[in-house]
Amino acid sequence: MRAAGTAEPNPLVGCVIERGGEVLGIGHHHRFGGLHAEREALANCTDRGLSPRGATAHVTLEPCCHTGKQPPCTEALIAAGIARVVYARPDPGELSGGGAKILREAGIDVVLDESDPVARGLSEPFVQQLDTGRPWVIAKWAQTVDGRIATRTGQSQWISGELSRGRVHRLRARVDAILTGLGTVIADDPMLTARGVRRVRRTATRVVVDHHLDTPLNCRLVTSARETPSLIACDSAMASSELTTAKRAALADRGVEVMGVPGGREGLHHIDLAQLLKQLSARGCSTVMVEAGPGMLGSLFEANLVDEAWVYVAPLLLGDEQAPGAARGRAVPALEGGRPLRLVHTRRLGDDVELWYRRGG
Numbered sequence: 001m002r003a004a005g006t007a008e009p010n011p012l013v014g015c016v017i018e019r020g021g022e023v024l025g026i027g028h029h030h031r032f033g034g035l036h037a038e039r040e041a042l043a044n045c046t047d048r049g050l051s052p053r054g055a056t057a058h059v060t061l062e063p064c065c066h067t068g069k070q071p072p073c074t075e076a077l078i079a080a081g082i083a084r085v086v087y088a089r090p091d092p093g094e095l096s097g098g099g100a101k102i103l104r105e106a107g108i109d110v111v112l113d114e115s116d117p118v119a120r121g122l123s124e125p126f127v128q129q130l131d132t133g134r135p136w137v138i139a140k141w142a143q144t145v146d147g148r149i150a151t152r153t154g155q156s157q158w159i160s161g162e163l164s165r166g167r168v169h170r171l172r173a174r175v176d177a178i179l180t181g182l183g184t185v186i187a188d189d190p191m192l193t194a195r196g197v198r199r200v201r202r203t204a205t206r207v208v209v210d211h212h213l214d215t216p217l218n219c220r221l222v223t224s225a226r227e228t229p230s231l232i233a234c235d236s237a238m239a240s241s242e243l244t245t246a247k248r249a250a251l252a253d254r255g256v257e258v259m260g261v262p263g264g265r266e267g268l269h270h271i272d273l274a275q276l277l278k279q280l281s282a283r284g285c286s287t288v289m290v291e292a293g294p295g296m297l298g299s300l301f302e303a304n305l306v307d308e309a310w311v312y313v314a315p316l317l318l319g320d321e322q323a324p325g326a327a328r329g330r331a332v333p334a335l336e337g338g339r340p341l342r343l344v345h346t347r348r349l350g351d352d353v354e355l356w357y358r359r360g361g
């Protein structure tokens with residue numbers, strides 16, 4: 001997890017080399033283009049004056065067997081005399097996958113052990129992007145104890161406390177894109193930048209879903225687009241229509257990119273969000289954080305596109321049925337129709353609680 005924001009589009013991978021329960025070396029893949037976890041862990045053994053010969057390498061993803069920016073990990077493990085490799089997830093990559101077979105052929109005892117959700121989960125975003133062509137989508141919202149994300153008048157700043165907001169800034173500093181809806185742009189005029197963060201690992205492109213190009217030219221996402229990239233995802237017809245020529249020119253003048261996306265559900269003037277995500281992926285985007293209101297979040301949950309959720313629960317109760325919840329627009333007569341989530345971690349942040357979920361079911 002320490003490499004989140006520096007390793008992508010490569011997977012997050014960790015490795016521990018151990019013999020008889022004694023840890024000889026540990027390592028992880030720090031950054032894209034850098035040493036892979038296995039080589040880091042082997043180097044760590046050497047640095048500590050310990051030989052990995054005959055030891056077991058526990059690695060969260062099947063060791064790679066191809067030369068990319070680094071030589072194959074399989075070669076390093078074989079050369080070091082590793083006797084056993086336990087890995088938590090097969091690598092489905094066309095080029096990188098298949099390392100287990102090569103290790104077995106070299107006489108190493110190789111075991112796939114999928115029992116630990118943490119070890120398996122580490123490379124889930126990478127595997128999903130290979131499988132679906134979509135980046136990993138992390139939804140974030142702050143809510144009251146009774147699940148409201150704003151008052152009935154649309155006020156949401158600030159439901160959560162300072163510590164929670166600091167965590168959100170750190171999360172922003174390690175994703176490739178931050179997605180929001182036009183409703184949030186109009187209500188909150190957010191900047192969606194990472195502020196007060198010691199190390200900004202990557203600068204996220206701010207993406208506004210705005211089917212008819214109604215984003216105000218004086219909103220902060222537009223006026224700051226020369227410093228931090230902003231992109232408006234609109235209906236593909238709007239992206240080329242003569243009706244929007246002047247608006248598109250005004251946006252381009254301010255450094256805002258307009259990207260057309262084909263329509264989604266008929267009659268709703270909505271764009272196809274899965275297609276939008278694929279287009280972002282094709283531009284090199286591995287992780288997308290969603291900081292939107294219930295309209296956009298509802299659409300994403302409806303399309304089953306949310307992989308992870310970070311929920312900040314503040315010690316406040318509104319008790320107002322007109323105050324919006326986290327997502328809307330879905331019709332769910334039975335509990336089975338809800339989107340199951342799996343609780344990964346909880347953390348107390350002052351008087352708030354951070355809940356970290358992944359897609360469940």
Ligand SMILES: NC(=O)c1ccc[n+]([C@@H]2O[C@H](COP(=O)([O-])OP(=O)(O)OC[C@H]3O[C@@H](n4cnc5c(N)ncnc54)[C@H](OP(=O)(O)O)[C@@H]3O)[C@@H](O)[C@H]2O)c1
Pocket residue numbers: 140141142143149150153154155156157159180181182183184185187188209210211264268269270271272273291292293294295296297299
């Ligand atoms: N507490 C928090 O963490 C938090 C975070 C962000 C915002 N908020 C609050 O949320 C409120 C705003 O909520 P909201 O629902 O209006 O804003 P939103 O979710 O940011 O944006 C809603 C807009 O997105 C459009 N949309 C949804 N799915 C779409 C799709 N597939 N294609 C194209 N457009 C799509 C909707 O169009 P249609 O109307 O046509 O469906 C609507 O115009 C504000 O009060 C804000 O303060 C709270």
